[in-house]
Amino acid sequence: MNFVSTRNDKEVVTASQGILKGLADNSGLYVPQEIPRLDVSIEELSKMSYQDVAYNVMKLYFTDFTEDELRNCINNAYDDKFDTKEIAPLVSCDKSYFLELFHGATIAFKDMALSILPHLMITSARKNNVENDIVILTATSGDTGKAALAGFANVKGTKIVVFYPDGGVSRIQELQMVTTKGDNTKVVAIDGNFDEAQTGVKKMFADTNLNEKIGKMGYQFSSANSINIGRLIPQVAYYVYSYAKLVDNNEISNGDLINVCVPTGNFGNILAAYYAKNMGIPIAKLICASNENKVLYDFFKTGTYDKNREFKLTNSPSMDILISSNLERLIHMCAGFDAKKNSELMNQLATTGKYEITDDMKAKLDDFYGDFATEEETAKTIRELYDKTGYIIDTHTAVAKCVYDKYTAKTGDTTKTVIASTASPFKFTRSVMTAIDSKYDSWDDFDLVDELSKLGNVEIPNAIKEIRDANILHDNKCSVDGMEEAVTSFLK
Numbered sequence: 001m002n003f004v005s006t007r008n009d010k011e012v013v014t015a016s017q018g019i020l021k022g023l024a025d026n027s028g029l030y031v032p033q034e035i036p037r038l039d040v041s042i043e044e045l046s047k048m049s050y051q052d053v054a055y056n057v058m059k060l061y062f063t064d065f066t067e068d069e070l071r072n073c074i075n076n077a078y079d080d081k082f083d084t085k086e087i088a089p090l091v092s093c094d095k096s097y098f099l100e101l102f103h104g105a106t107i108a109f110k111d112m113a114l115s116i117l118p119h120l121m122i123t124s125a126r127k128n129n130v131e132n133d134i135v136i137l138t139a140t141s142g143d144t145g146k147a148a149l150a151g152f153a154n155v156k157g158t159k160i161v162v163f164y165p166d167g168g169v170s171r172i173q174e175l176q177m178v179t180t181k182g183d184n185t186k187v188v189a190i191d192g193n194f195d196e197a198q199t200g201v202k203k204m205f206a207d208t209n210l211n212e213k214i215g216k217m218g219y220q221f222s223s224a225n226s227i228n229i230g231r232l233i234p235q236v237a238y239y240v241y242s243y244a245k246l247v248d249n250n251e252i253s254n255g256d257l258i259n260v261c262v263p264t265g266n267f268g269n270i271l272a273a274y275y276a277k278n279m280g281i282p283i284a285k286l287i288c289a290s291n292e293n294k295v296l297y298d299f300f301k302t303g304t305y306d307k308n309r310e311f312k313l314t315n316s317p318s319m320d321i322l323i324s325s326n327l328e329r330l331i332h333m334c335a336g337f338d339a340k341k342n343s344e345l346m347n348q349l350a351t352t353g354k355y356e357i358t359d360d361m362k363a364k365l366d367d368f369y370g371d372f373a374t375e376e377e378t379a380k381t382i383r384e385l386y387d388k389t390g391y392i393i394d395t396h397t398a399v400a401k402c403v404y405d406k407y408t409a410k411t412g413d414t415t416k417t418v419i420a421s422t423a424s425p426f427k428f429t430r431s432v433m434t435a436i437d438s439k440y441d442s443w444d445d446f447d448l449v450d451e452l453s454k455l456g457n458v459e460i461p462n463a464i465k466e467i468r469d470a471n472i473l474h475d476n477k478c479s480v481d482g483m484e485e486a487v488t489s490f491l492k
C-alpha cells in the first residue's frame with residue numbers, strides 16, 4: 001500500500017514517508033492508492049480489544065511498518081493515559097449510541113489520533129534514516145493543540161509549535177495549552193481566526209526558503225494537523241470497533257446497517273467513518289453535523305463549496321471552520337482519484353474561495369447527509385437530553401445530537417445510529433452549564449466544574465484537575481504575519 005497526492009498522481013510515497021512529510025507538494029494531501037478491505041471478520045473483531053482492532057485496521061494502510069513496530073506504537077498510545085480500558089466506550093442513550101472518544105489525556109477525540117502520531121512519526125523517522133529533528137507546526141481551533149502538545153511534549157528528536165486564535169478557544173482549552181510543560185513546546189496566540197492560523201501554517205510548509213533555512217539548523221517540518229495520514233488512519237479504527245461492539249453486545253446482528261453522525265469541522269473524523277464504510281463496515285448514512293459555520297451543509301445540498309461568508313465564533317469552537325481541509329480527500333475520491341480535476345477545484349478555492357462539483361461527482365456523495373444546529377439549538381439539546389436522561393454532553397456532541405434528531409424527524413429513518421461524542425463536557429463547562437441553566441452565567445469556571453461533576457454524577461477528569469493550579473508557562477502573541485518569526489526564534 002502506498003499513498004498518492006490528491007494534486008499529483010506521480011507523487012507516490014510509502015506510509016512512513018507520508019507520515020513524516022505531513023502535507024504533499026503543492027499543498028496536496030496524501031491518500032491511500034485504494035481503500036483496503038478488512039481481512040478479518042466482524043465476528044473476530046467483535047471479540048478483540050481496542051488495540052487489536054486498531055492493529056487490524058492500521059496494518060492494511062501502514063504496510064511498511066513491521067508488526068512489532070506497529071503494535072509498539074499502538075500499545076504506547078492506547079494505554080493508561082486513557083481512563084477506561086475500553087478506550088472508546090459506547091453509551092446507549094435516548095435511542096442512539098454515543099461513541100465516547102474523549103477518554104484520553106486531553107479529553108477530546110483528538111487524543112484518539114494524537115496519542116499515536118508521535119510514535120508513528122518517530123518510528124517513521126528511524127525507518128527513513130532521518131537525522132534532522134522534527135518540528136511539528138500546528139494550527140488549532142482548540143483541541144488539536146493540547147492533544148498534540150500532550151503527545152509530543154518531551155519526545156526526543158521533536159519540537160512542537162502550536163498556534164491558536166486569540167479569543168477563539170474556551171478558557172479551559174486555553175489554560176490546557178498555556179500550562180504545557182516540556183522544553184520542546186511553544187504555544188502562541190495569533191491575532192486572527194483558525195482559518196488564518198491554518199493558512200499561515202500551510203504557507204510555512206510550502207515555503208522552500210524557510211525549509212532550507214531550518215534544514216541548515218538541523219530541523220525539518222511536519223504536521224500534526226488532521227491532514228496527516230498518521231492522524232486520519234488511526235481514526236478509522238474506532239468506527240470499526242464501535243460496529244464490532246454493537247454486534248458483540250447484541251444491539252445489532254452482524255451485517256445490519258448502521259448510520260453514523262459526526263460533529264464536523266475539518267472533515268477528518270467523518271472521513272474516517274467513510275473509510276470504514278469502504279473497508280466493509282455496513283454503514284448506510286454518514287450524517288455530517290455542522291454548527292452555524294455551515295459551509296458543509298450548503299455543499300452537500302448544492303454541490304457548491306463556498307467559503308465566502310462571515311466567520312462565526314460559536315459555542316462549539318472546535319468546529320468553527322470555513323475551510324474543511326479533509327474534504328479535499330473526498331472530492332479527489334468522488335472525482336475518480338483524478339488529481340488534475342481535484343487540483344483545478346482546489347485552485348479555484350484558493351483564488352475565488354469557491355468551487356462547484358459536477359452532477360456526476362455529486363451523485364457519488366449520496367451517502368452523506370448534511371445539516372446544522374444553531375447555538376440556541378445546541379444549548380437546548382444539552383438541556384433537554386439532561387432533563388430527560390441525566391446524561392450530559394458537550395456542545396460539539398450536542399450539535400451532532402441535534403442534527404440527528406432533525407434527520408430522524410425529516411426522514412423517519414430508524415436505523416441504529418452511532419453519534420461521535422467528541423469532547424468531554426468538562427472541556428466546555430461554561431457553555432454546557434449555562435445551557436442547562438442560565439443562573440450559572442455568573443459562576444467561576446472551576447466552581448462550574450465542581451457543579452458539573454455533581455449534576456452529571458461524573459468524576460472530574462484528570463485533565464481538568466491538572467490545570468486548576470498550574471502555572472502559565474506560555475504567554476506569546478503574534479500577528480498572522482509574525483508566525484514565521486515565532487517559529488524561527490524558537491528554533492534558534
Ligand SMILES: *Cc1c(COP(=O)(O)O)cnc(C)c1O
Nearest residue numbers: 143265266267268269318422423
Ligand atoms: C476537532 C473537533 C471536531 C471536528 O472534527 P473534524 O475531524 O475536524 O471534523 C469536533 N468536535 C471536537 C470536540 C473537536 O475537537
